[in-house]
Amino acid sequence: MLDPEMTVKNTVTIATDEYESTTLTKKHYRNIGIFLPANFIESVISFTGCDTPDGTFIPIVKGSDGNAVATVAIAPSEIIVLDNVMLRALEPVPYIRLKATVQQITDDKVITVVMTR
Numbered sequence: 001m002l003d004p005e006m007t008v009k010n011t012v013t014i015a016t017d018e019y020e021s022t023t024l025t026k027k028h029y030r031n032i033g034i035f036l037p038a039n040f041i042e043s044v045i046s047f048t049g050c051d052t053p054d055g056t057f058i059p060i061v062k063g064s065d066g067n068a069v070a071t072v073a074i075a076p077s078e079i080i081v082l083d084n085v086m087l088r089a090l091e092p093v094p095y096i097r098l099k100a101t102v103q104q105i106t107d108d109k110v111i112t113v114v115m116t117r
Contacts (some may be wrong), residue, residue, distance in 0.1 A: 002025060007116045016107060019099055019101070019104070024095065025095060029117055032087065032090070037076065038077045045074060046093060046099045047097070047099065048096065050099045103104050
Protein backbone atom coordinates (compact mmCIF):
# COMPACT_ATOMS: atom_id res chain seq x y z
CA MET A 1 0.00 0.00 0.00
CA LEU A 2 1.26 3.49 -0.83
CA ASP A 3 2.18 5.69 2.10
CA PRO A 4 0.04 8.85 1.64
CA GLU A 5 2.73 11.04 3.19
CA MET A 6 5.36 9.75 0.78
CA THR A 7 3.23 9.35 -2.34
CA VAL A 8 1.00 11.62 -4.38
CA LYS A 9 -1.20 10.75 -7.36
CA ASN A 10 -2.07 13.48 -9.86
CA THR A 11 -3.32 13.76 -13.40
CA VAL A 12 -2.28 15.96 -16.30
CA THR A 13 -4.15 16.36 -19.56
CA ILE A 14 -2.99 16.78 -23.13
CA ALA A 15 -5.94 18.45 -24.79
CA THR A 16 -7.30 17.39 -28.16
CA ASP A 17 -5.11 18.66 -31.02
CA GLU A 18 -2.29 19.57 -28.61
CA TYR A 19 1.19 18.26 -27.83
CA GLU A 20 1.86 19.52 -24.30
CA SER A 21 0.13 18.62 -21.03
CA THR A 22 -1.19 20.77 -18.27
CA THR A 23 1.24 21.55 -15.45
CA LEU A 24 2.34 18.92 -12.95
CA THR A 25 3.41 20.23 -9.56
CA LYS A 26 6.39 17.97 -8.91
CA LYS A 27 8.16 20.02 -6.20
CA HIS A 28 10.11 17.74 -3.83
CA TYR A 29 8.90 14.41 -5.21
CA ARG A 30 11.68 12.43 -6.88
CA ASN A 31 10.37 9.15 -8.29
CA ILE A 32 7.86 9.46 -11.09
CA GLY A 33 5.61 6.85 -12.72
CA ILE A 34 3.56 7.94 -15.74
CA PHE A 35 0.47 5.86 -16.60
CA LEU A 36 -0.61 6.42 -20.19
CA PRO A 37 -4.28 5.96 -21.11
CA ALA A 38 -5.57 3.57 -23.77
CA ASN A 39 -6.37 6.50 -26.09
CA PHE A 40 -2.80 7.88 -26.07
CA ILE A 41 -1.29 8.10 -29.55
CA GLU A 42 2.19 6.52 -29.61
CA SER A 43 4.81 9.21 -29.16
CA VAL A 44 8.13 10.13 -27.66
CA ILE A 45 7.59 12.17 -24.50
CA SER A 46 9.95 14.94 -23.50
CA PHE A 47 9.66 17.30 -20.56
CA THR A 48 9.43 21.06 -20.23
CA GLY A 49 9.85 22.86 -16.95
CA CYS A 50 9.49 26.11 -15.09
CA ASP A 51 10.22 27.51 -11.63
CA THR A 52 6.63 28.79 -11.32
CA PRO A 53 3.35 27.04 -12.19
CA ASP A 54 2.25 29.69 -14.69
CA GLY A 55 5.51 30.88 -16.21
CA THR A 56 7.15 30.05 -19.53
CA PHE A 57 7.90 26.34 -19.83
CA ILE A 58 11.14 25.51 -21.60
CA PRO A 59 12.78 22.18 -22.59
CA ILE A 60 14.59 20.29 -19.85
CA VAL A 61 17.95 19.05 -21.11
CA LYS A 62 20.66 16.93 -19.52
CA GLY A 63 23.67 19.04 -18.62
CA SER A 64 26.04 16.21 -19.45
CA ASP A 65 25.19 16.17 -23.15
CA GLY A 66 22.62 18.91 -23.81
CA ASN A 67 20.05 16.39 -25.08
CA ALA A 68 16.40 16.70 -24.12
CA VAL A 69 15.16 14.54 -21.27
CA ALA A 70 12.90 12.21 -23.28
CA THR A 71 11.54 8.70 -23.46
CA VAL A 72 11.63 6.30 -26.37
CA ALA A 73 8.38 5.98 -28.36
CA ILE A 74 5.70 4.98 -25.86
CA ALA A 75 2.49 3.18 -26.78
CA PRO A 76 -0.96 3.48 -25.20
CA SER A 77 -1.69 1.72 -21.90
CA GLU A 78 1.94 1.63 -20.82
CA ILE A 79 3.62 2.80 -17.64
CA ILE A 80 6.75 4.92 -17.95
CA VAL A 81 9.22 4.54 -15.11
CA LEU A 82 11.97 7.11 -15.49
CA ASP A 83 15.59 5.99 -15.16
CA ASN A 84 18.11 7.60 -12.79
CA VAL A 85 19.56 9.96 -15.41
CA MET A 86 16.11 11.33 -16.24
CA LEU A 87 15.09 11.58 -12.59
CA ARG A 88 18.26 13.50 -11.71
CA ALA A 89 17.65 15.92 -14.59
CA LEU A 90 14.05 16.55 -13.46
CA GLU A 91 14.81 16.70 -9.73
CA PRO A 92 15.45 20.46 -9.36
CA VAL A 93 12.47 21.47 -11.55
CA PRO A 94 9.35 22.06 -9.42
CA TYR A 95 6.81 22.32 -12.27
CA ILE A 96 6.90 20.13 -15.35
CA ARG A 97 4.82 19.36 -18.42
CA LEU A 98 4.86 16.30 -20.64
CA LYS A 99 5.34 17.05 -24.32
CA ALA A 100 4.42 14.47 -26.98
CA THR A 101 6.09 14.48 -30.39
CA VAL A 102 2.79 13.43 -31.98
CA GLN A 103 -0.31 15.59 -31.80
CA GLN A 104 -2.91 13.92 -29.58
CA ILE A 105 -5.99 14.08 -31.80
CA THR A 106 -9.59 12.90 -31.25
CA ASP A 107 -9.85 12.99 -27.42
CA ASP A 108 -8.24 14.66 -24.43
CA LYS A 109 -5.53 12.42 -22.97
CA VAL A 110 -5.77 12.23 -19.18
CA ILE A 111 -2.47 10.88 -17.88
CA THR A 112 -2.06 9.66 -14.29
CA VAL A 113 1.24 10.49 -12.62
CA VAL A 114 2.31 8.85 -9.35
CA MET A 115 5.20 10.46 -7.49
CA THR A 116 7.05 9.38 -4.37
CA ARG A 117 9.67 11.04 -2.21
